[in-house]
Amino acid sequence: MSGKRSLAVEDIRAGYGKKQVVFGVSLSLEPGQIVAILGHNGAGKTTTLKTIAGLLPAQSGVIRLDGVDITRNSCAQRVRHGIVYLPQERSVFAQLSVHDNLLLGGTPNPDRAERQKRLDYVLELFPILGERRSQMAGTLSGGEQRMVAFGIALMASARVLLLDEYSLGLAPSLCQALAGTIKLLVERDGMSVLLVEQNVPLALSLAERVSVMRMGRIVVEETTQQLGEREHLWELF
Amino acid sequence: MEYQADLANQVLIFAILAFSLNLLLGYAGQVTIGHAAFAGVGGYAAAKLATAAGLGFAPALVAAVLTAAVVGLIVSVPALRLSLEHLILLTLAVSVVFVTLASSTSALGGAYGILNIPNPDLAGKRFDYPSEYFLLFLPLTILAFLIYWRFVESPFGRVLKAIREDELATRALGKNVFVYKMEAFAVASGLAGLAGAMLAFYTMLVAPAQFNVTQSMLIITMVIFGGMGNPTGPVLGAALLVLATPVLEKNLNIAAEKAGLVRMVVYGAALVLVVQLRPQGLIPERFSLMVVPRWLNRWKRPQTAAQSQAIGAAGNSEPSAALSFLDGYHGSSSSAQPGGRGNNDGTVLAVRGLKKRFGGIEAVAGVDFVLPAGRVTGLVGPNGAGKTTVFSLLTGVIPPDEGSVELRGKDVAGKTPDAIAKMGMVRSFQDVRIFARLTALENVMLATFGHPGETFLGLFTKPVAVRAAEREAKERALKWLSFVGLEGKADLLAGSLAFAEQKLVAIARLLATEADVLLLDEPITGIDPQWATRIGEVIHTLRQLGKTVCIVEHNLRALEQVADHCYFMESGRITAEGSLRDLMSEPRLVSAYFGT
Numbered sequence: 001m002s003g004k005r006s007l008a009v010e011d012i013r014a015g016y017g018k019k020q021v022v023f024g025v026s027l028s029l030e031p032g033q034i035v036a037i038l039g040h041n042g043a044g045k046t047t048t049l050k051t052i053a054g055l056l057p058a059q060s061g062v063i064r065l066d067g068v069d070i071t072r073n074s075c076a077q078r079v080r081h082g083i084v085y086l087p088q089e090r091s092v093f094a095q096l097s098v099h100d101n102l103l104l105g106g107t108p109n110p111d112r113a114e115r116q117k118r119l120d121y122v123l124e125l126f127p128i129l130g131e132r133r134s135q136m137a138g139t140l141s142g143g144e145q146r147m148v149a150f151g152i153a154l155m156a157s158a159r160v161l162l163l164d165e166y167s168l169g170l171a172p173s174l175c176q177a178l179a180g181t182i183k184l185l186v187e188r189d190g191m192s193v194l195l196v197e198q199n200v201p202l203a204l205s206l207a208e209r210v211s212v213m214r215m216g217r218i219v220v221e222e223t224t225q226q227l228g229e230r231e232h233l234w235e236l237f
Numbered sequence: 238m239e240y241q242a243d244l245a246n247q248v249l250i251f252a253i254l255a256f257s258l259n260l261l262l263g264y265a266g267q268v269t270i271g272h273a274a275f276a277g278v279g280g281y282a283a284a285k286l287a288t289a290a291g292l293g294f295a296p297a298l299v300a301a302v303l304t305a306a307v308v309g310l311i312v313s314v315p316a317l318r319l320s321l322e323h324l325i326l327l328t329l330a331v332s333v334v335f336v337t338l339a340s341s342t343s344a345l346g347g348a349y350g351i352l353n354i355p356n357p358d359l360a361g362k363r364f365d366y367p368s369e370y371f372l373l374f375l376p377l378t379i380l381a382f383l384i385y386w387r388f389v390e391s392p393f394g395r396v397l398k399a400i401r402e403d404e405l406a407t408r409a410l411g412k413n414v415f416v417y418k419m420e421a422f423a424v425a426s427g428l429a430g431l432a433g434a435m436l437a438f439y440t441m442l443v444a445p446a447q448f449n450v451t452q453s454m455l456i457i458t459m460v461i462f463g464g465m466g467n468p469t470g471p472v473l474g475a476a477l478l479v480l481a482t483p484v485l486e487k488n489l490n491i492a493a494e495k496a497g498l499v500r501m502v503v504y505g506a507a508l509v510l511v512v513q514l515r516p517q518g519l520i521p522e523r524f525s526l527m528v529v530p531r532w533l534n535r536w537k538r539p540q541t542a543a544q545s546q547a548i549g550a551a552g553n554s555e556p557s558a559a560l561s562f563l564d565g566y567h568g569s570s571s572s573a574q575p576g577g578r579g580n581n582d583g584t585v586l587a588v589r590g591l592k593k594r595f596g597g598i599e600a601v602a603g604v605d606f607v608l609p610a611g612r613v614t615g616l617v618g619p620n621g622a623g624k625t626t627v628f629s630l631l632t633g634v635i636p637p638d639e640g641s642v643e644l645r646g647k648d649v650a651g652k653t654p655d656a657i658a659k660m661g662m663v664r665s666f667q668d669v670r671i672f673a674r675l676t677a678l679e680n681v682m683l684a685t686f687g688h689p690g691e692t693f694l695g696l697f698t699k700p701v702a703v704r705a706a707e708r709e710a711k712e713r714a715l716k717w718l719s720f721v722g723l724e725g726k727a728d729l730l731a732g733s734l735a736f737a738e739q740k741l742v743a744i745a746r747l748l749a750t751e752a753d754v755l756l757l758d759e760p761i762t763g764i765d766p767q768w769a770t771r772i773g774e775v776i777h778t779l780r781q782l783g784k785t786v787c788i789v790e791h792n793l794r795a796l797e798q799v800a801d802h803c804y805f806m807e808s809g810r811i812t813a814e815g816s817l818r819d820l821m822s823e824p825r826l827v828s829a830y831f832g833t
Contacts, residue, residue: 019733040765041737088736088763090668128621139595142667142759143620143791169667169762171619171791173832198737198765199792 005065005082005159006030007052007192012061014051020059021047023216027194029160032186034193036203036224039213045196046088048213049162052194053085054078065160079108082159086166088196092148094138098129101137105152114157122151125181143169150178154185161185163195167202175199179206204228242367246439248479249371249378250432255459255471256385257428262457263465263522264389265421266401268321270453271312271328272429274335277448279305279430280437281339284351287438294357298377298434305430306423313422317415332450339445350444357438370439377435381428382472387697388424390468392682392690392707395675397421398466399683402672405634409666410750411658411686420693458504462511464518466674473519478504522674523730585610585754585785586631586662591640591650593630600626602809604640608754613776613786615800615817617793619830623809624789625667628756632664633657644754659686664756665747669739673732677723677742680731681714684749717745720775722768737764744772748779755779757788761795773798793817793831805830 007029015021022044029035037045050056052063054075063071065081073081093101102122106115123130126147132140137148146169153161161182167175179202185191197203203210210227212220220227254276261267279301286292286300312331316324340348357364357373364370388394399407400414408414437443455478463474482500485491491499511518586608593601601623608614616624629635631642633654642650649657672680688710689695690703718724721741726734731742740763747755757776761769769792776799779786790796796803797817805813805820807829813820821831 016733041741041768042735046736141621141623141625147620165763169620169759169791171830171832172793173828173830174620176832198763198769200766 005192006067007083007160007194008062008064008067009048009052010062010064012048012051012063013059014047014056015059016047016056021216022051024061025213025216025218026061027211027218029192029194031159031190031192033209034182034186034195034207035209035211036207037194037196037211037213038200038203043213044216045213046164049085049164049194049196053083053162055085079156082157083162084108084153084156084158084160085162086149086153086164088164088168090142090145090149092137092140092145092152094136096137097134098137098140098148099133101148102129102151102155105155106157108156115155118155118157122154125154125177126151143171143174146170147174158191161191161193163193163197165196165198167197167199175202182206239367242371244480244483246367246370246374248476249374250435250439251456251459251475251479252472253378253381253432253435254429254456255463255475256382256468257425257432258456259460259465259468259471260385260389260397260428261421261425262460263467263471264394264397264401265418266398267316267418267421268325269328270325270450270457271330271332271335272425272456273448273450273452274332275305275309275426275429276433276436276452277335277339277443277445278308278426278433280433280443280448281345281351282430283434284354284437284443285345287354288351294359294438297438298431301430301434301437302427303430305433306427309426309429310419310423312426313419316422317418328453329450332448332453336445336449339448346444348445350442350447351437352442354437354441354443356441374435374439377431381431385424385428386468391696392688392703392710393417393692393696395679395683396691398675398679399672402674403670405654406666406670406672407683408654409632409634409658409663409670410684410746411655411663412683412691413653413655455500455504458508461518462507464520464522464524466522467518467520467524470518470520470522477519478507481507583610584608585645586787587641587643588627588631589641589643591627591630591642592638593626593635594638599809601630601637604806604809604811606804606811606814608785608787609802610785611780611783612801613780613788613799615796615803616787616789616806617791617796617803617817617820617830618806622806624806625758627806628664628758628787628789631657631756632662658750658752661752662754662756663747663750663752665743665758665760667758667762669736669743671731671739671743671746673730675731676728677718677731677734677745678711678714678727680742681717681746681749682710684746685710685713686750714745714749717749718742720748721745722771737768740764741768741772744775748775753783754785755787757786757790759790760788761790761792769795770798793821 009025009027012025013020013023025048027035037048039045047056051058054073058071062069070078070081093104102119106118109115109118128144129147129151132144137145140148150166166178182193183206186193195203195206204224204227207224209223211218254272258272261269282304283297283301287297292300316327319327339345345351364373389397396407396412396417400417404414433448436447459474459478460471462478463472464470481503482496485499485503486496584607589605591601591604604627618624626635630637633652633656636651640650641648644660644662649660688706689699690707695703715724715727718727721744723738723741726738731739734742744760761772764772773795776786788796788800800817803814803817803820804811805826813823813826820826827833
């Protein structure tokens with residue numbers, strides 16, 4: 001799983017059974033880029049990420065990784081290609097210890113030494129997880145579980161990281177620290193990041209480009225600078 | 238003719254067994270594999286009384302129902318706190334105990350059971366032929382069905398469904414979940430006992446093998462096949478499965494000895510097919526066949542999201558217009574708290590020396606704080622500090638090890654969540670905890686306190702009051718939903734809404750309790766900035782209405798708008814307090830939590 005990856009999403013339609021939520025969304029992501037998806041509740045941001053991750057089937061449209069069509073690939077195959085998704089919902093293995101949760105996250109990584117390095121890195125990033133490493137993940141507080149989930153995502157050595165509101169329920173200082181980590185991994189490893197965020201200032205501080213979604217479509221697509229220069233940002237939502 | 242009548246009688250008996258199980262399984266979410274045993278209790282009671290004490294048909298039936306209901310009630314007590322797997326084991330044990338007892342008690346006829354039960358004899362008319370029995374069983378079944386219907390398609394049934402979805406959230410709304418479970422078991426068993434008694438008189442014998450675990454499994458299959466949680470689904474399931482076997486036998490010329498095998502194959506195949514192809518059963522939960530008892534319920538078929546997409550923007554309408562509804566708000570008669578605004582010193586909640594330990598970890602290590610009446614207090618601090626644990630201790634979800642929690646001067650430490658909710662203190666949950674398979678409207682309607690339709694007695698003795706209360710609850714629920722801008726999605730299943738919308742429904746549900754003291758656990762997390770501001774406005778308005786609010790929240794910008802005073806909590810202790818501004822300018826706290 002070496003090398004950098006570019007992601008291209010072309011005219012995706014997706015939804016839940018009869019309920020269609022995303023009506024033709026296109027995005028692109030180059031290696032080492034951070035792109036943010038903003039939008040109001042129910043705009044289809046999570047649905048878009050889930051479709052890219054392979055958790056939802058795309059009803060139409062194409063997803064390409066380095067030019068290769070992966071639209072029909074299963075979620076597991078996409079993870080092996082380096083597409084890792086951090087869900088919005090609390091998603092840890094409640095009955096397993098923090099340590100086991102993180103180890104499981106490293107499964108796609110074939111290199112054992114690399115896995116151990118990553119584990120040490122995650123525990124350094126979240127010292128409190130080190131303290132609680134043998135505790136059952138389900139007994140941790142909401143925010144701590146979020147840290148575990150983030151750690152799981154990092155363990156997989158993603159090439160394309162899909163973050164669904166990673167800041168949800170995290171202390172502000174921690175959000176900032178994690179923003180620093182994301183930037184570091186992007187610069188160092190050429191990881192690309194697609195992040196959905198409600199915390200708009202945080203998103204704008206991280207991303208180079210922003211797509212704003214509304215009612216299942218992308219209505220604005222600009223660089224962060226251009227977006228920041230807009231006077232009435234909230235009207236877009 | 239007699240052949241058809243015989244089949245019809247079997248259908249009627251199993252229909253009762255199926256829909257009575259549906260009350261427990263489909264509505265209340267209590268998985269029991271001993272339902273046939275309750276029928277057995279009723280059957281044996283009727284049989285014994287009819288043979289040994291010479292009791293007539295009608296009194297024997299009544300005795301059967303009551304005996305089964307009492308046994309069901311007794312069984313429900315150990316079942317109250319059990320998880321799913323353990324409940325299954327308990328009901329399995331009950332079933333085995335029943336069969337063993339019946340088989341080994343000579344007074345109950347041992348393995349052969351009780352034979353020669355006399356034919357029913359009513360007003361001089363003796364019932365012999367299946368067609369005659371049918372005339373007796375049909376009205377009985379209809380009566381049983383109407384009683385069951387009244388329970389399940391009603392505010393009471395709505396609470397059962399809530400218990401199925403999330404017991405803790407139901408308790409947090411002031412419902413005594415244990416009482417509901419006990420009542421559900423008693424009613425379901427009583428009805429099963431009726432079916433057992435009817436079977437006893439029909440086949441003129443009762444034997445242990447009629448009421449074993451296998452029989453219970455067959456009844457479960459009928460319910461799942463027909464449609465769990467739908468009022469009429471199980472009846473259809475019972476009819477189809479009961480008729481399938483004889484129909485197959487006749488048309489395929491299967492020998493009588495193989496009848497048992499055929500039956501098992503049919504039921505097994507039905508179960509596998511339905512689980513693979515149509516898990517919701519033949520009739521899904523929300524589909525309504527019965528038009529007649531419309532006056533008993535007002536459940537419309539929920540809109541598909543496709544239809545609501547057409548409503549589109551209206552579904553996410555601005556709540557600001559709805560804020561004006563609060564202008565004339567005085568609080569209603571069914572509000573939770575008994576009244577009074579606080580102690581003489583103006584505090585509504587006083588917490589002293591609160592402690593809680595989980596194994597080796599001291600989650601809350603001695604916490605003291607007060608909530609002033611009519612003020613918004615913030616509780617901030619790093620993740621894992623113990624903030625949510627404090628909320629759980631205050632609202633009775635977890636009992637504290639030490640300390641006092643005085644709500645308007647009364648110590649509520651250690652009380653149950655439903656008791657504390659009724660005293661006027663409620664909380665929201667970080668992980669939302671809405672009732673996914675109920676509509677948004679039903680979620681909010683459940684916040685009503687003292688609804689006569691939610692009680693056993695009220696449901697049957699005060700139909701007019703129930704109808705009026707239901708109308709009022711619905712109106713109020715719609716108002717609170719429009720308050721959070723979701724009235725356009727009132728009829729959608731809450732589980733199909735986006736996360737932030739679910740959060741808004743949970744907030745509406747909390748506000749609808751009209752409780753005085755609101756503990757909000759991360760109400761704004763996950764909600765887009767525009768709505769976050771609006772929720773802030775809502776909280777501001779609540780303060781104007783004299784509510785006391787405590788918020789755990791990481792969204793500092795939003796918190797700043799509303800909080801009068803803040804406590805900083807870390808590692809189980811409160812280490813600082815003051816205005817949010819003051820706290821944010823302390824360097825140590827900035828690096829520990831606030832950031833730049």
